[in-house]
Amino acid sequence: MKKSIIYLASLLLPVSIMAQKVTFEEYDLDNGLHVVLHQDNAAPVVTTSVMYHVGAKDENPERTGFAHFFEHLLFEGTENIGRGKWMGIVSSNGGKVNANTSDDRTYYYEVFPSNNLELGLWMESERMLHPVIEKIGVDTQNEVVKEEKRLRVDNSPYGSFQAEIKKLLFSKHPYRWTTIGSMDHLDAATLEEFQAFNKKFYVPNNAVLVVAGDLNINKTKKMVEKYFGSIPKGKPVPRVSVKENPILTEKKGKYNDPNIQIPAIITAYRTPSMKSRDAYILNMVSTVLSDGKSSRLYKKLVDEKKMALQVGAFGQNLEDYGMYMTFGMPLGDTKLEDLVKEIDEEIVKIQTELITDREFEKLQNKYENQFVNANSSIEGIAHSLATYYLLYGDINLINNEIDIYKSITKEEIRAIAKKYLNPNQRVQLEYLPKEETKK
Amino acid sequence: MKTKILSLLALVFMTITTLQAQVDRSIQPAPGPAPKINIGKPQSFILSNGLKVMVVENHKLPRVSLNLRLDNPPVVDGDKAGVSDLTGAMLGKGSKTITKDVFNEEVDYMGASINLGAGGGFATSLSKYFNRLVALMADTAINPNFTQEEFDKEKEKSLENIKSEEKNIKSVSRRVKNLLAYGKNHPYGEYVSKETITNVTLADVNKHYQNYFVPDNAYLVVIGDVKFDEVKEVITEHFSNWRKGLAPSISIPNAKNVQFTQVNFIDMPDAVQSEITVVNSVDFKMNDSDYHAALIANKILGGGSLESMLNQNLREAHGWTYGAGSSLRPNKDTQSLFTASTSVRNAVTDSAVVEILNEINHIRTKEISAEKLKDIKAQYLGSFVLAMEKPETISRYALNIELNKLPANYYETFLEKINAVTIADVKRVANKYFLSNNSRIIIAGKGSDVVENLEKIMYNGKKIPVKYFDKYGNPTTKPIFSKPLPKGITAQSVIDTYFKAIGGKNVVSKIKTLGFSGNMNIMGQSMGLSINKMNPNKRAMILTHPQAGVVMKQVFDGEAGYMMQGPNKRPMSAEDIAEAKNKNVMFEELSLDMSKVTLESMTSVKGEDAYKLKVTGSGEPEYRYYSAKSGYLVKTETTKEAQGQKMTISTEYGNYTPTSGIQFPFSMTTKQGPQTFGMIIKKATVNEGVTEADFK
Secondary structure, eight states: OOOOOOOOOGGGGGGOGGSOOOEEEEHHHHOEEEEEEEEEETSSSSEEEESSSSOOOGGOSSSSSSHHHHHTTTTBBSSSTTTTTTTHHHHTTTTTTEEOOOSSSSEEEEEEGGGGGHHHHHHHHHHHHHOOOOOHHHHHHHHHHHHOOOOOOOTSTTTHHHHHHHHHHSSSSSGGGGGSOOOOHHHOOOOOHHHHHHHHSSSGGEEEEEESOOOOOHHHHHHHHHHTSOOOOOOOOOOOOOOOOOSSOEEEEEEEEETTOOOEEEEEEEEEOOTTTTHHHHHHHHHEEEEEEEEHHHHIIISSSSOEEEEEEEEEEEESSEEEEEEEETTOOHHHHHHHHHHHHHHHHHSSOOOOOOHHHHHHHHHHHHHHHHSSSSSHHHHHHHHIIIISSSHHHHHHHHHHHOOOOHHHHHHHHHOOOOOGGGGEEEEEEOOOOOO | OOOOOOOOOHHHHHHHHHHTOOTTTTTTOOOOOOOEOOOOOOOOETTTTTTTEEEEEEOOSSEEEEEEOOOOOOOOOOGGGGGHHHHHHTSSSSSSSOOOHHHHHHHHHHTEEEETTEEEEEEEGGGEEEHHHHHHHHHHSSSSOHHHHHHHHHOOOHHHHHHHTOOOOOHHHHHHHHHHHHHHSSSTTOOOOOHHHHOOOHHHHHHHHHHHHHGGGGEEEEEEEHHHHHHHHHHHHTTOOOOEEEEEOOOOOOOOOOOOOEEEEEEOOSSEEEEEEEEEOOOOOOOOTTHHHHHHHHHHSSSSTTSSIIIIIIIIIOOOOOOOEEEEEEOOOEEEEEEEEEEGGGHHHHHHHHHHHHHHHHHSSSSSOOHHHHHHHHHHHHHHHHTOOOTTTHHHHHHHHHHTOOOOTTTTTTHHHHTTTOHHHHHHHHHOOOTTTEEEEEEOOOOOHHHHHHOOOOETTOOOEEEEEOTTTTTTTOOEEEEEOOOOOOHHHHHHHHHHHHOHHHHHHHHOOEEEEEEEEEETTEEEEEEEOOOTTTEEEEEEEEEEEEEEEEEEESSSSSEEHHHHHHHEHHHHHHHHHHSSSSOOGGGGGGGGGEEEEEEETTTTEEEEEEEESSSSSSEEEEEETTOEEEEEEEEEEEEEEEEEEEEEEEEEEEEETTEEEEEEEEEEETTTEEEEEEEEEESSOOGGGGOO
16 A cells, blocks of 8 residues: 555646546456446545345345344454454544445445555455354344334334335335334344345345545455455345336325324325436426425425425435325414325426426536535445446446436426326325324 | 454565465454645635635535634523524525525526525535625625515424424423523523514514624635635625624623432433433533543543443443433533433333443543553544545634634644543543533433332432423423323223122122221321221221220211211211212222213322223312222322311222122221321121111
8 A cells, every 4th residue: 555645735736527527447256246446546535335235125024124134233243353343443443434224235334544445345355254143143233223213213203204105105015114124023033044144145246345545456456356256156146026016096094103293294106216217307306396495396385375394305216116205294274185285286287387498407407516416525436336336237327327317308307297196196194293192 | 253463474474375365364454554644724815894714725526615604602592592593594585686586596596505594604506606606695695685474484484393393302302401501591501482482573683683694703615616816806796795793792601510410300201212411511622731632531431433431331232222422522602511312212211321320430430441542542543534535624624723713733733632642631531521420310201111210220329319300491390100091991991890800790789788897007006997888878987996995986877977086076067978878888989970980091009000080079089090900999089178278188909808709908098198097907798797786
């Protein structure tokens, strides 16, 4: 590792037009691990990350919560890293570490000063090759996960709406359960089941390693081979392929949350995979509806008619399907069904009238802004590279995604809204405060 | 599992093994040489109205950001608390020259954002829109248009927000903590409520804006893809006509700590977790000589990583929480709060409190290891280096130096000062800042689950006093806890279960006479007790002193009755006769008019769950408590007037013993005002030995 000398004054150098592009090298190891290297010597920082293609949707329906549980369990130690030592090794070497799980994947990463790149690689390779999965680790993390659920869901205002919406939108697909899963399932799981899950999913052919920041490409390649090359390849990992029947009649649900005083009404539509062009177009529909104070829903419901405390429309983009939701909290005496009526009116407008030229230009500017900001940190770039490779199947989207947005037409926006956002295709959730027990 | 510190030898070993494509994974890789750091300084200029501008050029991405910061000291708004936030909410809605809609539309069109608040504001856009961004931000900040319509809207939103936070356990906990730790007349101790927001008018907002939104103590930081000369020109053009003012200066009261550590409890009946915060106030500023040592001590105790003492104990060892931490942040205007806090499930609340205090005391009394100190210093080095990635870091450092009046080389010497902290320093500052003997332990949680154990916590050989507060920090009395009713329980089902438990309704309704003999304890004196009952409502109770004979007799023969105490005989009043006639003397439940009985709640009697029934009659209501587990009647309670005073009379029933297939409570303890009478039954007889003569 060479000495890195950083002068922040170096940021004064004029930048070339191509500087916005993220450059990288990628290749496969023999064991199937995909490796992506991105060099940026501006700051003495390097991120080492591994994304595994396993998430809540890969779980056994009787053992939900496994993928997220593993995110905790795989910090318990490896054959060469003692139990409870992981965090201390990272912090005593000046780094920070984190991990997160979603329906589709689990992501682990360390950010270090660049003189500790080799340490990061060693740690992630240890985690992949031989994590220690023992009863004591399982029992401890079981309690921690229960606390996380209490904190994030049970005791959290509006914390349960995701779980309720998923139950309504999905009846066959594993997206119907939540990432945090069921505490009962976790209690019932045996040590053998945990070990089998590790063997099945935590293999190099089911993962991508991304190293980004102040590195030297050739030296890094040698280190990658050193630590990851000898990890044995695993069996091919089956991918979930469950098809849902289209929603043809509106479904309604209700939920009482003891942590809130003000109710909310949520409508949700099941939309296609984030990889599809339709998903990009729906993102733009959502921007027109609710992004910014001049957006249609905000202007009408919060500003002019003063019917809503908060209102929004947003999509959750996932690998197999998407969820598109509108969310409204009433102001004062406004009824929930009146909010829905108003939101529906705006959706009908988008389905029947083309957006104006001005609105269209506004969209372009917004997405350009988003694109510029997306790649502003090494940590962010590493996560994007991993995601585009593993989940989208097209790593070049990190530079090209903006072109998809630039190519979408006003007509497409109208047509896609018409295709997916009809009342008979949706679910409605009344999210209500808990009723007081009668005295 | 081996983790070894590398030596030069091992480095060589690793190089060799790389060539052989065989790696010894048991050796943790050593770091390379540390990166060299050079901290740049922003360029700056000052406008004639006092606005100080700092510029950091960064041409990596074609974007720019503006950060406006008003350095006004905190103020007390008193019965208009919230005027500052409302003023902030009114800013950024266009100006006197651009309407709100046009303004919002233009900002959105550029894909930019402009947000203003009471303390300043933030704006970003692509660098190609820099001029327009500055123009719009300046216009809306300096030339706002405060309309009654917008004001009314924001006020209503504020009120809705307050309503929506009512059940939020974290926000209740935070509010009470600030109020108690700082005092309610302190800017950080006062809180915004429905009442104070309602008091605020549009005129108040105007006045607040005139007084406080001034350039005299303001800083504007510009970061991004722009050149200094251009920035100077554009900012001067648009911000120069911001009029100087002089924000009123008010003295801030001192926060005071409590004389002895105590629990301050707020009942939140729906909580599944308790929010625990141990807090004390201290003077703590960035230019204190102990600043760096205190940072290190706080990080070791509860600095956010899993390695902290609090997390190692509460999360890793015990699994009680998702995270526990401590915080000590400098404040240049007033005292800071040191806090150690966590959220834990109800059942372990008391244990968590004990362990938090243990860890604080540990760092106060025992020396940390040299290895731990070395680790923490390495963490500071690491964060310092990682922060260099962001151009905002330079501006943050420059702003801190200005605002806190720090020496110009503060950040150049930062790491050196961190490295100079010793083990003894850590112990010393822990005693200086973590005042575990003068702490408030603020707990917001479900009282019916946690209070009983909280009241038993021992600390330094004594129980920690528990004081009760409501959601607004007002002292209150200990709440009576009731639990949610399980499904399917009704007043009728409780009564049915009771009859089943004592032997069956059919059986008990056929009883003709009952006789009990035993003892009664009154003020330390044990008297002989005899109680006779005859269906439906005849009763007689006799108390016999071992030497003096009959000392009290109470009789009702179905039509009339009397009470005799010594030689004094007093007939029963008409009300008492009416009541006695209607009550079934054997088991009151046999004569209950169920239409006048309601199931109130599930509460606790002597540590066990019990259903509370309310019986409404002509006088005061009576409350009857039935054990959820056994079905037995365990307590009755009513209010009676005696000698011009209202008194609560309650009787607890226990020691149910069968006689002839029926369960009777063989112990009854009655509390009447300050007096307690205990009755112990030794023998019960059913349908024998009792005649009419007993009721004369």
